[in-house]
Amino acid sequence: MTTTAHEFTTGTLEAPGATLYYERRGEGPVLLLIPGGGADAGLYAGTAPALAAAGYTVVSYDPRGQSRSTLDGPAGDQRVEDWADDARRVLDLVSPGEPAYVLGCSAGAVAALGLLARHPERVRRLVAHEPPLVEVLDDPAPYRALFAEVRELMRTQGAGAATARLGEGLGGAPERDAQPAELPPEILEMAPRMYANQPFFLEHVLYPFTAGTPDVPALRTSADRLVLAAGEDSRDIPALYGPATRLAALTGAAFTEFPGGHVGCAEHPTRFAARLLETLAGE
Numbered sequence: 001m002t003t004t005a006h007e008f009t010t011g012t013l014e015a016p017g018a019t020l021y022y023e024r025r026g027e028g029p030v031l032l033l034i035p036g037g038g039a040d041a042g043l044y045a046g047t048a049p050a051l052a053a054a055g056y057t058v059v060s061y062d063p064r065g066q067s068r069s070t071l072d073g074p075a076g077d078q079r080v081e082d083w084a085d086d087a088r089r090v091l092d093l094v095s096p097g098e099p100a101y102v103l104g105c106s107a108g109a110v111a112a113l114g115l116l117a118r119h120p121e122r123v124r125r126l127v128a129h130e131p132p133l134v135e136v137l138d139d140p141a142p143y144r145a146l147f148a149e150v151r152e153l154m155r156t157q158g159a160g161a162a163t164a165r166l167g168e169g170l171g172g173a174p175e176r177d178a179q180p181a182e183l184p185p186e187i188l189e190m191a192p193r194m195y196a197n198q199p200f201f202l203e204h205v206l207y208p209f210t211a212g213t214p215d216v217p218a219l220r221t222s223a224d225r226l227v228l229a230a231g232e233d234s235r236d237i238p239a240l241y242g243p244a245t246r247l248a249a250l251t252g253a254a255f256t257e258f259p260g261g262h263v264g265c266a267e268h269p270t271r272f273a274a275r276l277l278e279t280l281a282g283e
Helices: 048-053 080-094 107-118 141-156 159-170 185-204 206-211 216-221 238-251 269-281
Strands: 009-015 018-025 030-034 057-061 100-105 123-129 226-231 254-258
Touching: 009 080, 018 048, 018 080, 030 048, 030 080, 030 107, 048 057, 048 269, 057 080, 080 100, 080 107, 100 107, 107 123, 107 206, 107 216, 123 238, 123 269, 141 159, 141 185, 141 206, 159 185, 185 206, 216 238, 226 238, 238 254, 254 269
Parallel strands: 030 057, 030 100, 100 123, 123 226, 226 254
Antiparallel strands: 009 018, 018 057
């Protein structure tokens, strides 16, 4: 079925322990967009049309346990391996036998790195935007303690207190661009879903996804297909900017900056999409 850049089709995919919701638009080589913790496919609503118009089949999905991707049982701590294998399952469905381009942001970048390490044959080029893998930093202990505290606050005082502590603990300067582009309706539509996802993210995703260490030797063997990235507005936030630069040094992969901060794809979708297209074209 042919669709325009702004039109998309939806579907579901059964995975062990979950049912995954996905969206697909455009024609051409597959570009898989993996959202982070608390977000869903709507995170890329502003960037996806431009990417599809550039000649890609753009696919995104809701990570397991978030929004429309439901768990089969009660919620529990999430595993990077499961999220990485979910990405592989989506690729097996939409790009069977052909490696794909991949972008992952935040926890989605952690999953994307897991995908590359575990299933390198499924990846043509991968951009990992601000994976919060603080264990690769010279001194991860303060952030490890922060994320454990946030999880405990979520359990004892709720999402509001946990979110406030997370923002306070990460610190950083305010965004440079005081007039971000108007958010597309699809991203505004995602806001209530993201709000509903916050307890799951704060209790079951944030800590396990930041406490692990990536498979650096496996990533090093695929460094020619890997680009680490961070937002230009995240330079003052070591937990977000630092892991990307450190992993680039450890693996020999390239590093580049993108517009905006941790969610630049939503804040500045046009410029973010243009930068992603430039990065993918640099293979």
